[in-house]
Amino acid sequence: MTGYIWQVEKTQNPRFPYRISILEDARTVLALRVQDKWPGQKGNIFCIREYGAPDDGENLEQIESVPIAFLRRQGKRVEIVLDRHNRKRCDFLFLKKVSPSGEAQEQIFFRTQTGLRSHRSKGSPLLYGSEKLEIVIDSSERYPWRFPSANLGRSRLPAGDYALVWENRYIAVVERKTFENLLHDLYEIRILHQKLSELSSFPNPAVVIEAQYGDYSDTARIGDSLSAPHINRLIGEISALHPGVQLIFAGNRKLANAWTSRFFAAVRRRIADSGQNSDEAAQRPPTFLSTPVRQDLEIRKKILEEYALRPDGFSMKELKADLGTADTAPLRRIIQQLKREEKIHSSGKASATRWHIL
Structure with a gap:
């Protein structure tokens, strides 16, 4: 430095x-x-x-x-x-x-x-605390990991499969991969790089794989489409091109779930220990570029936080004026998503519709 x-x-x-x-x-x-x-x-x-x-x-x-x-x-x-x-x-x-x-x-x-x-505490963890975790699971996860002590929600995540949330902000995101998931993604490595670029725009991103690294050198498992040396080169390329994303070969489903649970707890404790507020904890990495997904997140944040203080709710016209946009399509999409998540409800009909934060 x-x-x-x-x-x-x-x-x-x-x-x-x-x-x-x-x-x-x-x-x-x-x-x-x-x-x-x-x-x-x-x-x-x-x-x-x-x-x-x-x-x-x-x-x-x-x-x-x-x-x-x-x-x-x-x-x-x-x-x-x-x-x-x-x-x-x-x-x-x-x-x-x-x-x-x-x-x-x-x-x-x-x-x-x-x-x-x-010192006798040389093996003790640096992060202590028992903060309650709030974890959002992507709605497309059919058989999700379990987090017994956390407050859980289901929603369509902009990236990853599991997100640690604090005050409506994502402070850590994990993408889950089975052995077959990652193997398939390696066949389409350019698409995978695009997905990881999006994942890396979130704080504390990780890809957690329910397999060992050595499994991708097992010719009986990987088949004939890609050779083991080529797969190993591609995995190395992932870490080289996305250094901000942790790539964890956890071994199996149980250990991948356990690692993610400990990781989320450690991130939350680190934030509590440092005294950061939720804005600082959700700070975008230096490589952040404004994307449609990120713009959606900013709109969600504004709706859930600023309009929660309005007892009479808000209309689509007011939302457009506050955001300075004439494009209603993304606004309607976000409002319908919040409605499905039971975070808002409506009163009135047609142009007189008003939305209220639950």
Whole structure:
């Protein structure tokens, strides 16, 4: 990540003898007073956040200035990789502890892989929580996977077969493939690329296959239409051309269902942990292009959210005026879809028809 610098300075404070700051184009993004310039054998060290600029009279001696190769906030952690060969991977863990007086106090720990490797929780998941999941299953799924603890809905999805939804926004989408489904799609690889391009325009997309990767090298199963080496080349091409889409060979139906359930739960927990709102969680990937499907989603969002506040509902004329469009065909299609999903109902007839959010 260009533009970020890791800077270490020596202070005159014996308790916190070093100051570590992260700079973006000479602007201080984060500054911490630390007990050592690198945790070393300690594994992790305690830090305190610096508020405001250092005092004018403080004598700070710069001892390191290193470009940052990777910087990411992941929930309560800030992950950093420095652009050098040694002592390059670390993170800062930000915690809140309630004091006996009831006041929330911040605790910050500077950690490296040495400390993480020796810690008893090194195998524990990073994402905790028990948020209730809302999952929409595509209406064309005849024998869908099961999600016993989730709130389920059925609808015609614009892409994929299963979607994790939060506040009427898609925050993860999974396309389900049996062994035969993927094999057939590989025969028509150009069409498959088009479908995956659409899938990749959604946040957290994945294709989950109810087969092993090795199954596609089994000549008894794949038949004579495509050779095993050619199929393997096509699968490699999928990952190369759609790097934002996870391709998961789960092994069988049960494991594919289990992986998707854990994946949806982890996405939801990550969002809750990061404090993102639903707009941020549903943010389109950088490769997003405006498509008819995406335009339909924006219209659905407007109807379900903005018109829910109108006790008298809305008419087709009002909807056209708000959206600034003269084409009623997509609007009528979306309204009929919402009606089938029992999200809206109508009153009146013909040109006097008004629609109301349920």
